[in-house]
Amino acid sequence: xxxxxxxxxxxxxxxxxxxxxxxxxxxxxxxxxxxxxxxxxxxxxxxxxxxxxxxxxxxxxxxxxxxxxxxxxxxxxxxxxxxxxxxxxxxxxxxxxxxxxxxxxxxxxxxxxxxxxxxxxxxxxxxxxxxxxxxxxxxxxxxxxxxxxxxxxxxxxxxxxxxxxxxxxxxxxxxxxxxxxxxxxxxxxxxxxxxxxxxxxxxxxxxxxxxxxxxxxxxxxxxxxxxxxxxxxxxxxxxxxxxxxxxxxxxxxxxxxxxxxxxxxxxxxxxxxxxxxxxxxxxxxxxxxxxxxxxxxxxxxxxxxxxxxxxxxxxxxxxxxxxxxxxxxxxxxxxxxxxxxxxxxxxxxxxxxxxxxxxxxxxxxxxxxxxxxxxxxxxxxxxxxxxxxxxxxxxxxxxxxxxxxxxxxxxxxxxxxxxxxxxxxxxxxxxxxxxxxxxxxxxxxxxxxxxxxxxxxxxxxxxxxxxxxxxxxxxxxxxxxxxxxxxxxxxxxxxxxxxxxxxxxxxxxxxxxxxxxxxxxxxxxxxxxxxxxxxxxxxxxxxxxxxxxxxxxxxxxxxxxxxxxxxxxxxxxxxxxxxxxxxxxxxxxxxxxxxxxxxxxxxxxxxxxxxxxxxxxxxxxxxxxxxxxxxxxxxxxxxxxxxxxxxxxxxxxxxxxxxxxxxxx
Amino acid sequence: xxxxxxxxxxxxxxxxxxxxxxxxxxxxxxxxxxxxxxxxxxxxxxxxxxxxxxxxxxxxxxxxxxxxxxxxxxxxxxxxxxxxxxxxxxxxxxxxxxxxxxxxxxxxxxxxxxxxxxxxxxxxxxxxxxxxxxxxxxxxxxxxxxxxxxxxxxxxxxxxxxxxxxxxxxxxxxxxxxxxxxxxxxxxxxxxxxxxxxxxxxxxxxxxxxxxxxxxxxxxxxxxxxxxxxxxxxxxxxxxxxxxxxxxxxxxxxxxxxxxxxxxxxxxxxxxxxxxxxxxxxxxxxxxxxxxxxxxxxxxxx
Numbered sequence: 028x029x030x031x032x033x034x035x036x037x038x039x040x041x042x043x044x045x046x047x048x049x050x051x052x053x054x055x056x057x058x059x060x061x062x063x064x065x066x067x068x069x070x071x072x073x074x075x076x077x078x079x080x081x082x083x084x085x086x087x088x089x090x091x092x093x094x095x096x097x098x099x100x101x102x103x104x105x106x107x108x109x110x111x112x113x114x115x116x117x118x119x120x121x122x123x124x125x126x127x128x129x130x131x132x133x134x135x136x137x138x139x140x141x142x143x144x145x146x147x148x149x150x151x152x153x154x155x156x157x158x159x160x161x162x163x164x165x166x167x168x169x170x171x172x173x174x175x176x177x178x179x180x181x182x183x184x185x186x187x188x189x190x191x192x193x194x195x196x197x198x199x200x201x202x203x204x205x206x207x208x209x210x211x212x213x214x215x216x217x218x219x220x221x222x223x224x225x226x227x228x229x230x231x232x233x234x235x236x237x238x239x240x241x242x243x244x245x246x247x248x249x250x251x252x253x254x255x256x257x258x259x260x261x262x263x264x265x266x267x268x269x270x271x272x273x274x275x276x277x278x279x280x281x282x283x284x285x286x287x288x289x290x291x292x293x294x295x296x297x298x299x300x301x302x303x304x305x306x307x308x309x310x311x312x313x314x315x316x317x318x319x320x321x322x323x324x325x326x327x328x329x330x331x332x333x334x335x336x337x338x339x340x341x342x343x344x345x346x347x348x349x350x351x352x353x354x355x356x357x358x359x360x361x362x363x364x365x366x367x368x369x370x371x372x373x374x375x376x377x378x379x380x381x382x383x384x385x386x387x388x389x390x391x392x393x394x395x396x397x398x399x400x401x402x403x404x405x406x407x408x409x410x411x412x413x414x415x416x417x418x419x420x421x422x423x424x425x426x427x428x429x430x431x432x433x434x435x436x437x438x439x440x441x442x443x444x445x446x447x448x449x450x451x452x453x454x455x456x457x458x459x460x461x462x463x464x465x466x467x468x469x470x471x472x473x474x475x476x477x478x479x480x481x482x483x484x485x486x487x488x489x490x491x492x493x494x495x496x497x498x499x500x501x502x503x504x505x506x507x508x509x510x511x512x513x514x515x516x517x518x519x520x521x522x523x524x525x526x527x528x529x530x531x532x533x534x535x536x537x538x539x540x541x542x543x544x545x546x547x548x549x550x551x552x553x554x555x556x557x558x559x560x561x562x563x564x565x566x567x568x569x570x571x572x573x574x575x576x577x578x579x580x581x582x583x584x585x586x587x588x589x590x591x592x593x594x595x596x597x598x599x600x601x602x603x604x605x606x607x608x609x610x611x612x613x614x615x616x617x618x619x620x621x622x623x624x625x626x627x628x629x630x631x632x633x634x635x636x637x638x639x640x641x642x643x644x645x646x647x648x649x650x651x652x653x654x655x656x657x658x659x660x661x662x663x664x665x666x667x668x669x670x671x672x673x674x675x676x677x678x679x680x681x682x683x684x685x686x687x688x689x690x691x692x
Numbered sequence: 693x694x695x696x697x698x699x700x701x702x703x704x705x706x707x708x709x710x711x712x713x714x715x716x717x718x719x720x721x722x723x724x725x726x727x728x729x730x731x732x733x734x735x736x737x738x739x740x741x742x743x744x745x746x747x748x749x750x751x752x753x754x755x756x757x758x759x760x761x762x763x764x765x766x767x768x769x770x771x772x773x774x775x776x777x778x779x780x781x782x783x784x785x786x787x788x789x790x791x792x793x794x795x796x797x798x799x800x801x802x803x804x805x806x807x808x809x810x811x812x813x814x815x816x817x818x819x820x821x822x823x824x825x826x827x828x829x830x831x832x833x834x835x836x837x838x839x840x841x842x843x844x845x846x847x848x849x850x851x852x853x854x855x856x857x858x859x860x861x862x863x864x865x866x867x868x869x870x871x872x873x874x875x876x877x878x879x880x881x882x883x884x885x886x887x888x889x890x891x892x893x894x895x896x897x898x899x900x901x902x903x904x905x906x907x908x909x910x911x912x913x914x915x916x917x918x919x920x921x922x923x924x925x926x927x928x929x930x931x932x933x934x935x936x937x938x939x940x941x942x943x944x945x946x947x948x949x950x951x952x953x954x955x956x957x958x959x960x961x962x963x964x965x966x967x968x969x970x971x972x973x974x975x976x977x978x979x980x981x982x983x984x985x986x987x988x989x990x991x992x993x994x
Binding site: 408409411412415418422426429430431432437441444445448449451452457458460461463464465467468470471472474475477478481482483485486487488552555556559562563566567569570571574577578581582583584585586587588589590591596598600601602606607608609610611614 | 740741742743744745746747748749750751752753758759760762763764766767770781783784785786788789791792793795796798799802803806807808809810811812813814815817818819821822824825826828829830831832833835836839840843845894904905908909910913975982986989993
C-alpha cells in the first residue's frame with residue numbers, strides 16, 4: 028500500500044500527469060452548453076495541476092535525478108521515451124506557473140459570458156498549448172518531439188487568431204504560421220540528420236556526438252534556425268512583434284513568457300549532445316544574442332503600440348539569454364568553468380526572471396486595454412489614479428525588466444557582467460569583456476523604453492476620452508499580477524536562493540562542472556547583493572519617513588502643474604510616448620526610424636492638420652520584405668497547382684506515393 | 693570603523709560645499725564677490741522650512757521620485773572609496789551595482805517629471821533618458837580598464853590601486869580615461885557645457901526642468917541628492933586624476949577633501965570659460981567620450 032502510494036507520488040509521474048491535466052482542462056467546456064461552467068472547470072483543473080506540478084518539478088530539480096518512462100506506441104520510429112532530468116524540470120516551472128496564472132486571469136479578462144463565441148476555443152487551445160510545452164520538455168524521441176512541437180505551434184496559432192474578424196490579426200496569424208513552419212522545416216532537417224548520425228530517432232545521450240564531424244555543423248545550424256525561429260533570435264524575429272501584439276493578453280503572456288523559451292530549450296538540449304564544441308559555435312550564439320538584445324531594445328524604444336513594445340523587449344531578453352548561453356558555450360570550448368557557470372547561471376536565471384516579469388507586464392497590458400479600449404500609448408495617460416493597484420504592480424514589472432536593483436532582472440544581468448569581467452583576469456577570450464558596455468547600453472535603452480511605456484500609460488493626464496474613465500481590475504486579474512510581482516521582488520531580495528534553483532540545471536547541462544563548488548562562491552557574492560538591496564530599501568524608507576516628518580510640520584497645498592506662465596495647457600500638450608523617445612531613436616537612425624509626418628503649417632492662420640508617426644525597421648523594410656516579395660513572385664507558378672479541385676489533390680497524393688514506391692524499390 | 697564613520701560623515705555633510713565652491717569660482721571669473729561658500733547649506737535649510745505645493749495631476753509616483761533619487765545616491769556613496777580609504781561596503785561586482793543604482797534613481801526622477809503632465813518636464817526627461825543612456829557604456833569601459841589594471845572586481849581595490857606608479861606605467865590609458873570620465877561627470881551632473889543649472893529658460897534645461905514642480909522639502913531632497921551625486925561621481929574621478937596617498941590615515945582624509953575642492957574649482961573654471969553646447973551636439977560628444985574610454989580599454993587589454 029505504502030509503496031503503491033509512493034510510486035503514485037513519484038514526482039516525475041505527478042509532473043507528467045499534471046501536464047496531461049493542463050491539456051484536458053479545456054475539453055469539458057467544449058461540450059457544455061451554458062457558457063462559463065467550462066471556464067470555471069478549466070481554471071480549477073489548471074490551478075490544481077500547477078499546485079501539483081510546481082512542487083514536483085522542484086523536487087525533480089533538487090533531487091538531481093533523471094526519471095525515464097517509456098510510452099507505448101505502435102509507430103515505426105523506435106521507442107518513445109519520456110525523460111525528466113533537472114534541465115527539463117527547470118523549464119517545467121515557468122510552464123506550470125505562467126499557464127495557471129494566465130488561466131485565472133482569463134476569468135476576468137475574457138469571461139465566457141461576454142465572449143460566448145470564442146471562449147471555448149480559447150480555453151481549449153490555451154490548455155493544449157500549456158500541455159504540449161510541458162510534454163515537449165520530456166520528449167526524447169525526435170519524431171515525438173516534432174509532433175508535440177507542431178501541436179504547440181498550431182495551438183498557439185489558433186490562440187493568436189482568436190479575434191480573426193480583424194484584418195490585422197489574420198495577417199499576424201499568417202506571418203506567424205509561415206515563420207513557425209520555416210522553423211519546423213529546419214527541425215525536420217535537424218532531426219533526420221540526427222537520426223542518420225545516431226541510427227535511431229531516439230535523441231542521443233549527452234556528449235555522445237563529436238562536434239567535429241562534417242554533419243555536426245549542419246545539424247547545429249539547422250537546430251539553431253529551427254529553434255531560433257521559435258525563440259525570436261535576431262535574424263528570425265520578424266514574426267514576433269505582430270504575433271504577440273495581436274493575441275489576447277494572457278495568451279501573449281504565455282507565448283512570450285514560456286513558448287519562446289521552448290525554442291531556447293531546444294538549443295540548450297541540442298548542445299548537450301556534443302562534446303568539445305568548437306569556439307565558433309559559442310561565438311555565433313554570443314554575436315546573435317547581443318545583436319538581438321541591442322536591436323530588440325532599439326525597436327522597443329520606437330514603438331507606440333504598448334504590446335508591440337513588450338514584444339520587442341522579448342527579443343531583447345531572449346537576446347540576453349542567448350548571449351549568456353553563447354558565453355557559457357565559449358567557456359565549455361575553452362575549458363573555463365567560471366565562464367560556463369556564470370554564463371549559464373545568468374542565462375537560466377534570466378529565463379526564469381523573464382517568465383515572471385514579462386507575463387506580469389502582458390497581463391497588465393490586458394487590464395489597461397480593457398480599461399482604455401486601445402493599445403496606442405499616445406492615447407492613454409493618467410490611468411494610475413483610477414487603477415492604483417495595477418499601476419503599482421506594473422511598476423514592479425517595469426523596474427524588473429529594466430534590470431535595475433533591487434528586483435530580479437538585475438540579478439541575472441549581474442551574473443553575466445561578473446562573467447564578462449572575470450575574463451579580464453584570464454588570458455584567453457579577454458575580448459568578451461567588450462560585451463559589458465554593450466549590455467550596459469541595452470540596459471540604458473531598456474530604461475528609456477519602459478519609462479516611455481509606464482509614464483505614457485499611467486502618469487500625467489488622460490490624452491483621449493477613451494482613457495478618461497478607466498476602472499480598477501477585478502481580483503482574478505489582480506491576483507496573478509500580484510503573484511508575479513511578489514516573485515520578482517523575492518528573487519531580487521534573496522538572489523542566493525534563486526541561484527540554488529539554477530545550479531542543478533547547470534550541472535545537468537554540463538555534467539563536467541561540479542557546480543556545488545563554484546556555486547558557493549557566487550552564493551556569498553549574491554548574499555552581499557541581497558544585503559545591499561535591503562540597505563537600499565531601508566534607505567528609501569528612512570528618507571521617506573524624514574520627508575513625511577517635514578511635510579507634517581509645514582503647510583501642504585495643491586495647485587495645477589506649473590506651465591511656465593502659460594495658463595491654458597491641455598492634456599494634448601503633454602509629452603507623449605512618441606515625443607519622449609524621438610531623441611533617443613534619432614541616435615539609432617540607420618536601424619530604426621520613427622517616421623513622423625508633421626503637419627504642414629502655412630500662412631498666418633493655418634487650418635486643421637494632422638500629425639502621425641510610424642515606427643519602421645530599416646532592415647525589415649529594405650531587405651526582408653523585398654526578399655519575401657521576390658520569393659513570392661518566384662514561386663507564383665505553384666499557384667496553378669492549387670486550384671481547389673479535390674480530385675486533383677487526391678491525384679497528387681497518389682502520384683507522390685507511386686513515385687516514392689518506385690524509388691524505394 | 694573610524695574610517696567608515698568619517699566616510700559617512702563626509703558623504704552627509706560635504707556635498708553642498710562643492711556647489712558653493714563652484715559658485716564662488718564662477719563668481720571670481722565674472723568679477724563678482726559671489727554667494728558665500730555655505731550658501732547651498734542655507735538654501736537647503738530654507739527649503740526644509742517651506743511648505744509644499746503638489747500638482748493636482750500627480751500621483752504617488754511623483755512623491756517617490758525624490759525619495760528614490762536620494763536613497764540610491766546614498767547607497768552609491770557607501771560603495772565608492774574616498775581617497776586612500778576603502779569604502780564601508782565592498783564586494784565582488786559592487787561596481788555593477790554602483791552603475792545600476794543611478795539607473796534606478798534616474799528612472800524614478802524621470803517618472804516623477806512625467807507625472808506632472810507638463811511638456812517642459814517631458815522634454816527634460818526625454819533628454820535625460822537619451823544622454824544618460826549614451827553615457828552608460830563610457831562608465832563600463834572605465835570600469836573594465838580599472839578592473840584590468842588592478843586585477844579586482846570591486847570598486848575599492850580598483851580605485852585605491854591607482855597610484856603614481858600605475859600612472860607611469862599606463863599613463864596613456866589613464867589619460868584617455870580621464871577625458872571620457874570627465875565628460876560623463878559633467879553630463880551626469882548636468883553641468884555646463886551639457887546643461888546649465890542656472891539658465892533662465894525652461895526650454896533649454898535638462899535636469900532642472902525635470903524638477904520644476906517639486907517644492908519645499910522635496911525640492912531640498914532633490915538638491916541635496918544632486919549635490920551628493922556630484923560628490924560620489926567626483927570621488928570616482930578624483931581617484932583617476934589625483935591619486936595621492938601618504939599612508940597616514942588622517943592626512944589621507946585631508947588630501948581627499950582638498951582634491952574634491954580642487955575638482956570643484958576645475959568644474960567652476962570649465963563652467964566659466966565654456967558656453968553651453970547645442971543640444972544636438974551632446975550625443976556626438978557622448979559617443980566621443982565612449983570611444984575615448986574604449987581606446988583606454990584597448991590599450992590595457994591588448
